[in-house]
Amino acid sequence: MADNDIATRAPESDAQEKPQEQPQEAAAESVFPGDTRAQEGPSMGEHCTTDRPTPSGEKPTGDLTKLGGVECYIAKPADYPHSPSKLLLMLTGGTGVKSTNNQLQADKYASEGYLVVMPDQFDNDPAPNTVDMTETPKEASWLESFKLGAASVSKKFVIDMWLARHTPEKVLPLLHKVVESAKEEYADAIANGGGIYGIGYCFGAKYILMLASELPDTVAWGQETQKDVEQGTVKKEPVLRAGAVAHPTMTYKEDLEAVKSPVYIAAVKDDPMFSEEDELTPGRRAMETNKVEHEIQIFEGVPHGFAVYGDYEDAKIKQSQAQAFGQMLGWIQSH
Template sequence: MADEEVATKAPESDAQEDAGKNPTTEDPVARAGPTMGVMLTGPFRKSNVANISRNIAQAIGLLQLERFLLASELTKLGDVDVYIAKPADYPHGPAKLLLLLTGGTGLKSINNQLQADKYASEGFLTVMPDQFEGDPAPNAVSEPLTEHEPSFLDRVKHGIFDGTKSFMIDMWLARHTPAKVLPLLHKVVSAAKEEFADAIANGGGIYGVGYCFGAKYILLLAGEHPDSVIWGQENPGAEEEGMVKKGPFIKVGVVAHGTGVTPTDITNVKVPMSLICVQDDPMFPEEIWKAGEEALAKNGVEHEVKVYPGVPHGFAVLGDYEDAKIKETQQQAFGEMLGWLQAH
């Protein structure tokens, strides 16, 4: 398991620092400063430790680092890159399978990896796929965000960035549509059913948690849709009378401060769902989640909605915030998200 001491001090956003040509940041194993990321592969070797930046090794400690490397790894599942974090006693002890979908920072964000480890420490065999196929969201800022600064996508939405930078994120979003992401996720789910059949059986199905970008896809996997929609080929609202539907593909879900979510995404949900929202969040506005909440109630779907005031979009992702209120609220949100999963 990873040590939370190495969590970045900046909040997780839908963007990742662009490495550029800096030799230090080009090393996929270590990135200096608050935006550092760790790439972990294979069994524990002394050479692995040598490749990890000194500040991380000192923070974690060699013994903890060894346990981290053994319990968590970057590998492939269904020919898709994934980060898998396993409970310490698995497979000797029982576990439940959790599909964790991240924001735009993606697979190699240390905050996202630590988040997966945290769920694993609570008994969930956590599978975190690379939804972006090695293409995380671009970042247009050279300094890490503070807890009071808007995320990259927030800035784009409000026109803070210039045309070139807005074009970059538009192009990135165009590359990562449901037509691209959903088939990839179905590969992972299908492979997980074979590789971790014991964990899925133990939990009675697959659990799902999604942050930011990933929230939309947890909602889609939790819904019932025409076959073409589950492969991202049509708008989820486009269906014909008598059309055969498929799904849901998870048994329960929880999503935090989603981006790109539509009321229809929530309306089609058929499994217990918890929505973690930020008050006055332009990325997941009240009119969206409120319409979804009303639809879930009308459809008789078990659900809950939690709204947090005074915190930034992305606050629920693990991070080391200087603002004590944000840090406490983050811990509270994790406890509530975990509690929802454990209750089902």
């Protein structure tokens, strides 16, 4: 089989190797009400909270401004508004709107004819910049090993406390403010594309899937359940015409079950933050049952976060990064 396993409505691809189980830590209160799974393993990793080196000589060309009172990085095609563009909502990992790499990634989509709106979904509170200290050097003493282990626990605690400040209840209203303002500010781009398109990485991927669903926000952030919806809560039209996401974090099969707009997912083989067995495969089956247009590609031999713009020494990771960008771009272009 090729390096990248493509799964599009292919039941025979369900039989995947079970990811190696991660050692469980002491139980902790979930940062999402009623949801404990985020605490059973890694919640967000180094690739979600720390940028890779920026390729030499590259500088962002967009601007920081406000839409609906929310700071956004706006990247426009060079010939906009003289040539038609389409509106693309881009949601980032934990490094946020002021990350040079995220801004350069937005610029890449703008160079392909999209007017890109990248909102500050963290309200000027990006993820703490962490260093991966989970691996203990072989020559480390018992004391050094203990310190490294304590640092790893401390890092997880800091990230989980940050996540507790950025739940769907806090993030979704910010995104809706941006979307409503963009409908007025960039009505031409939305009309030209027949709607709004979405791209999401890591943390932002979950919210692209939410915006591609028909569930009301009260269900998304836990005030109501799917059962409440079935008993009469009014469903909404998806915000997005189509979306593409890469290596989601804190994303579960229920997020995929709720999707109604066409979606593309770039996943990582044996990703501890997006389980193929527990989330991806049952979620894909639900999309097949619901007749939701989708494509899923599983990339092997790359780290979680590989698709986020940034430099790698490994040529295979660079190639996969470029491939993921091309396929995410191609998906929204074809819809």
